[in-house]
Structure formats: structure tokens, C-alpha cells
Amino acid sequence: MALAKFGVVVLDCPDPRALAGFYAGVLGGTVEGEGDWVDLKVPGGPQLAFQEAPGFVPPEWPAADRSQQFHLDLLVEDLDAAEKGVLELGARPLDTEDRERSFRVYADPAGHPFCLCAG
Structure with a gap:
């Protein structure tokens, strides 16, 4: 019996929207959100998220x-x-x-x- 289920892979980065756009270009999908947290909804795959990390x-x-x-x-x-x-x-x-x-x-x-x- 699993204790949890997979949610999302989160990548720290200096510019979440720009990096989400890069991976949308590679994997397809829809970029959602602004600011310090942006999601990439990938069709048929796991979700990726991008979190602003000052000093990355x-x-x-x-x-x-x-x-x-x-x-x-x-x-x-x-x-x-x-x-x-x-x-x-x-x-x-x-x-x-x-x-x-x-x-x-x-x-x-x-x-x-x-x-x-x-x-």
C-alpha cells in the first residue's frame, strides 16, 4: 500500500515562466501561472512546476x-x-x-x- 501518490516535479530557477516556456517547447503542454510559481501541464505525462529561487x-x-x-x-x-x-x-x-x-x-x-x- 502506497503512502503517497506522485504530485509534481518542481525545478528551482531564476525565471519560472521562461523555463516553463522552454520545457513547453520541448514537451508540449500548457504553461499556467505567473510570478514565483508556474506550472506546465504536459499531455499524457507528469506535471512540471517551476519555482523562483533567488540566488539560484x-x-x-x-x-x-x-x-x-x-x-x-x-x-x-x-x-x-x-x-x-x-x-x-x-x-x-x-x-x-x-x-x-x-x-x-x-x-x-x-x-x-x-x-x-x-x-
């Missing part, structure tokens, strides 16, 4: 002293096409050199690591 310091990947804490794995049909799309939306590559792997690592505009995974 992004994680570094990979770095033991500024650990990423968590990351999102996003399943895509075509790694090359998805890569082009996330870069156009403002992501930056972190680990994309090995084109034979089934995943590539990026940072969102606020610096959170995420992976595009073949699937």
Missing part, C-alpha cells in the same frame, strides 16, 4: 561539489532532430560527442541537466 546557482555536470541532484530523461524518436530542436530553444550541450550512445546530455536555459534518450 545551477548544478554543474559532472561535478562532485555542485551535484546535479536529479535530471530528466526525455524519450525521443530521433536524437538528431530532437537535439536540433532543444538547441534552438536555448539548451546547451554538456555531453554529446559520442554519437553512438542512446542518449545525449544537455543543460536547460537555467542550467539543469537533462538527457535526450532514444526510445
Whole structure:
């Protein structure tokens, strides 16, 4: 018997609306809210939320002293096409050199690591 049910993944960031817009561009969905808390309602997926964090310091990947804490794995049909799309939306590559792997690592505009995974 579960003690709780999954609610939402919340990402701290300096600009919640801008980061919600980035992920809406990647995942689709509807951005709702203003100010220090913004939600992204993703069709057929879990909800993401973005919370303003004054003084936010992004994680570094990979770095033991500024650990990423968590990351999102996003399943895509075509790694090359998805890569082009996330870069156009403002992501930056972190680990994309090995084109034979089934995943590539990026940072969102606020610096959170995420992976595009073949699937």
C-alpha cells in the first residue's frame, strides 16, 4: 500500500515562466501561472512546476561539489532532430560527442541537466 501518490516535479530557477516556456517547447503542454510559481501541464505525462529561487546557482555536470541532484530523461524518436530542436530553444550541450550512445546530455536555459534518450 502506497503512502503517497506522485504530485509534481518542481525545478528551482531564476525565471519560472521562461523555463516553463522552454520545457513547453520541448514537451508540449500548457504553461499556467505567473510570478514565483508556474506550472506546465504536459499531455499524457507528469506535471512540471517551476519555482523562483533567488540566488539560484545551477548544478554543474559532472561535478562532485555542485551535484546535479536529479535530471530528466526525455524519450525521443530521433536524437538528431530532437537535439536540433532543444538547441534552438536555448539548451546547451554538456555531453554529446559520442554519437553512438542512446542518449545525449544537455543543460536547460537555467542550467539543469537533462538527457535526450532514444526510445
